[in-house]
Amino acid sequence: MKDLPAPITPDRWIIQLFSARAAAEGGILRRSVEDVERLVGRQRFCFEVRRRGFRAVENAGQFVIFCNRDAISIVV
Structure with a gap:
């Protein structure tokens, strides 16, 4: 019988998310x-995004996280 990996903790998930190359380079994560709701919860996720000065939008079942402090504009 194959051992299953231990479930990821919310803290570890947050660390992995914001350690991504795109986050470090001021890019975009999705x-x-x-x-998000299953692994860390919406409230914790939003807190961590805000704490870093980032922004996130929600559309079609996805969060798009802008890992910079630049303004966001909807063009169309």
Whole structure:
């Protein structure tokens, strides 16, 4: 019988998310709303995004996280 990996903790998930190359370079990350809510919860996710001075939008079951402090404009 194969051992299953230990479930990821919310703290570890947050660390992995914001350690991504795109986050470090001021880019954009995308994560499913379902995964965020299941693994860390919406409230914790929003807190961590705000704490870093980033912004996030939600659309079609996805969070798009802008890992910089630049203004966001909807063009169309």
